[in-house]
Amino acid sequence: MVSLIIVGFGNVGRSLADIMLKDREYLHKTFGFNSEIRAICELKGALINKNGIDVENLLKLNDISQSSDWVPDKTALDVVKEVDADILVECSWVNKDTGEPAVSTLKAAMNRKMHIVSSNKGPFYLKYKELKEVADKNEVMMGMESTVLSAVPALAAKTTLAGTHIKSIRGILNGTCNYILSQMTQNGSSFDDALKEAKDLGYAEADPTLDINGYDAAGKIVILANVFLGWDKTIKDADIKGITEVTAEKIEQAKKENKYIKHVCTAKDGKLTAGTELIPMDSTLAVMGSLNLVEFETVHAGPYTFIGRGAGGPEAAAGILSDIINISLLKF
Incomplete structure (x- = not known):
């Protein structure tokens, strides 16, 4: 017991x-x-x-x-x-x-x-x-x-991928950010309407500040980097930007270029970043809705990607x- x-x-x-x-x-x-x-x-x-x-x-x-x-x-x-x-x-x-x-x-x-x-x-x-x-x-x-x-077994991969030599990590690490950007992209929703929907569905907190300013996602990439890459970092070491500056015009311009605007976190070459990026529509990072994703780039076996619901x-x-x-x- x-x-x-x-x-x-x-x-x-x-x-x-x-x-x-x-x-x-x-x-x-x-x-x-x-x-x-x-x-x-x-x-x-x-x-x-x-x-x-x-x-x-x-x-x-x-x-x-x-x-x-x-x-x-x-x-x-x-x-x-x-x-x-x-x-x-x-x-x-x-x-x-x-x-x-x-x-x-x-x-x-x-x-x-x-x-x-x-x-x-x-x-x-x-x-x-x-x-x-x-x-x-x-x-x-x-x-x-x-x-x-x-529930996505991201940290569990430390043992299952132990022999692959992970060299960098990137991902879509905040369900609220991804839901808002997806609604703006797919349905033409305004930022405020998409945020309200995220709250109603339980993806966002009553105070979603830590989500939309990128802080929550940045905290996750810090944890991933420390666990997998052996770094000794805190969130104060991360370059953090949120999604509040994303407009309908920027979304439409990205689509014309066959790209999506996504909030992406990266741990690579000793640097931690969290912010919006233009992602090709056929990229593994182009997940929609509240789905989260983490991708481990390895020396010996290429990329490994884990996808699932990361909010709720x-x-x-x-x-x-x-x-x-x-x-x-x-x-x-």
Whole structure:
């Protein structure tokens, strides 16, 4: 039985609990995987049940503080220090400037010999090296798949492509940006209308600033570069531009040249960039809608491309669950 602490119970955290409940029999049959959630941390308190939270009843509540297991004013750091668990799952909000309080929570968990899994990318595009050092010291694993492309197994390729010698990475790494540009290109939508649709569909946050200014995508290419290329970079090292300057006129001019405007991230020759580029219509980067893509250029085997849905609560939760299962198979 793998025991979990979950930090953050918004769209992603709730989706994770829902998937683990609905797929309980499948996960046991296929992977021999059984789990229990011992704590769920939110901003104003935490649910704690060291014998395992009743997830089925919990998911019926709109406000989890209504649960009899609720302890007000209990922080995630408090919970990590008090509750024993095998894996800490971090899926709270992103602090783009410091990564806190998630960085401190993750370090505390690893210092208590917990493995960590995260969809919160802030700690990893700001302090990947620090976190990895703590993980290595404590001989625990860090699962970060959902920080990049949710359920798309981009980071898992580190082992599957280990013999290919990856030399550069590029990709379409933000579903909101790609959806907006696709709607403007294919349907003639205005930027504002396409952004509203992205919000309505759950691709964009209520405040989409980090998406449309390129910051979210830039954070992902930083993580990819550090993991695959062995760099020691933070998001402060990236040249970042967004999509707010893209107009209908620029879209139409690109189409006349048989090209699309795409928001592309690149890690190559020690440089990190995120910004719009003109992409040939027959390019592998010419994916549409909310699809994301990452392409690894290798020395020995050419390019390898991974494509899939990189936005949404269930998608991010699926990526988290993949990391949890992989850790459980290797460590328990």
